[in-house]
Amino acid sequence: MIFSPSLSRRAALAGAVLAGTIVQAQAQPPRGPVGPPTPPPVQAPAPAPQPAPTPAPQPAGPVAGNGGPGQIGRAGLGNALTGLTDAQLAAFIDGRADFRTAETVAGGLGPIFNDVSCVACHDAGGTGGASRRTVTRFGRTVNGVFDPLEHLGGSLLQARSINPAIREVVPPEANTVARRVTTPLFGAGLIDAIPDSAIVAGTLQRKPAGIAGKVSVVKDVVSGQNRIGRFGWKAQQATLLAFAADAYLNEMGITNRFFPTENAPNGNTALLARFDRVADIEDVADPLDGKTDVDRVADFMRYLAAPARGTATAASLAGEAIFNRLDCAVCHTPTMRTGRHPVAALSEKTVGLYSDLLLHDMGTLGDGIAQGTAGARDMRTAPLWGLRARPVWLHDGRANTVDEAVRAHAGEAQSSRVRYEALSATERTQLLAFLDTL
Numbered sequence: 001m002i003f004s005p006s007l008s009r010r011a012a013l014a015g016a017v018l019a020g021t022i023v024q025a026q027a028q029p030p031r032g033p034v035g036p037p038t039p040p041p042v043q044a045p046a047p048a049p050q051p052a053p054t055p056a057p058q059p060a061g062p063v064a065g066n067g068g069p070g071q072i073g074r075a076g077l078g079n080a081l082t083g084l085t086d087a088q089l090a091a092f093i094d095g096r097a098d099f100r101t102a103e104t105v106a107g108g109l110g111p112i113f114n115d116v117s118c119v120a121c122h123d124a125g126g127t128g129g130a131s132r133r134t135v136t137r138f139g140r141t142v143n144g145v146f147d148p149l150e151h152l153g154g155s156l157l158q159a160r161s162i163n164p165a166i167r168e169v170v171p172p173e174a175n176t177v178a179r180r181v182t183t184p185l186f187g188a189g190l191i192d193a194i195p196d197s198a199i200v201a202g203t204l205q206r207k208p209a210g211i212a213g214k215v216s217v218v219k220d221v222v223s224g225q226n227r228i229g230r231f232g233w234k235a236q237q238a239t240l241l242a243f244a245a246d247a248y249l250n251e252m253g254i255t256n257r258f259f260p261t262e263n264a265p266n267g268n269t270a271l272l273a274r275f276d277r278v279a280d281i282e283d284v285a286d287p288l289d290g291k292t293d294v295d296r297v298a299d300f301m302r303y304l305a306a307p308a309r310g311t312a313t314a315a316s317l318a319g320e321a322i323f324n325r326l327d328c329a330v331c332h333t334p335t336m337r338t339g340r341h342p343v344a345a346l347s348e349k350t351v352g353l354y355s356d357l358l359l360h361d362m363g364t365l366g367d368g369i370a371q372g373t374a375g376a377r378d379m380r381t382a383p384l385w386g387l388r389a390r391p392v393w394l395h396d397g398r399a400n401t402v403d404e405a406v407r408a409h410a411g412e413a414q415s416s417r418v419r420y421e422a423l424s425a426t427e428r429t430q431l432l433a434f435l436d437t438l
Helices: 086-100 188-192 196-201 240-252 269-275 293-302 314-325 402-407 411-421 425-435
Strands: 134-142 145-147 155-157 176-181 217-219 226-228 359-361 378-380
Touching (some): 188 240, 196 226, 314 425, 402 411, 402 425
Antiparallel strands (some): 134 145, 134 155, 217 226, 359 378
């Protein structure tokens, strides 16, 4: 957002979202893109002042184990990595403040968006977690070919707006609509530090019949180079900075140096011009350190600790053996390793994420949305670490239990699912006990 010396990014004095003018999209029949406006231009109302949020209490220094200063969620989630320097720890705390800060219309929020802050959708188990919140993706599929309908605002629907006149809807041309829940960010810096070559190597390993896996190749907006995607349900982003910049534009409507163009409501540029009152680029650098909000949030995610493992039991150890026997570990690879990294806390570390970070054809469990290398049935293998802290499971949150999530697996995972369903009650309990330690 626009920097002002009188408005600190450090959370307490950040402006609260305007009251009464931000409109949640209501359920309604789909209609086409909004036509050219006939009434005179409407000035978006100014944000109403609200009390500054009270900062969460902070420990005096780093705490032992899997974390540092911060809000401690379930199993210590939401803490900083151990081994950070004082400067890196300060960047983590600073970035967490921006992660929690509500954006305002005056600061560039909208004019169409999905929520007002990162933490609004990333809070389960601790700051940076998943949530029950979903976003809507849409497009048109004809003869197996997916069109994201970009000219009508697709494929991502921005469900909220600063004024009801520009509320986005799923257009009638769309015949493919999907929902996706928020992904957790714990340990994201470790995933970011895994070399592209390590992910590619996963495609070369021998696999049981019916299981393949492919990399997502994306153009990284930060480096301008083709990289291997690893973040998002379709592995559509390759780096944390790109992931943060994409979220600022597409989830909050904050333009930045990587994504400098606002989203037009259902593609209507005339409406955009009428309601977009803040000059782009909206996320400008702080003159004190040269960082933008996107940089700070990327710092927070980079230094966010991975989920700690739960205590092993006899049942969970038996369940781990069953997990391997069912070939679940073929895609949900227990560990990967980071490469050499300038941040010591991220360099050459074993990462127990339980994912190969590859795209797999999930059959009926796919969401029908194609993005880049990922086809309509392809989904990135969801990392299982932190599984027990999630409120719902699967990409659309349809599963309220881990058992339901396993039973919904299809495509390349169908054989493992069939064998899971054939387990005895005791074996199934043991497997679920293992998954509850992740």
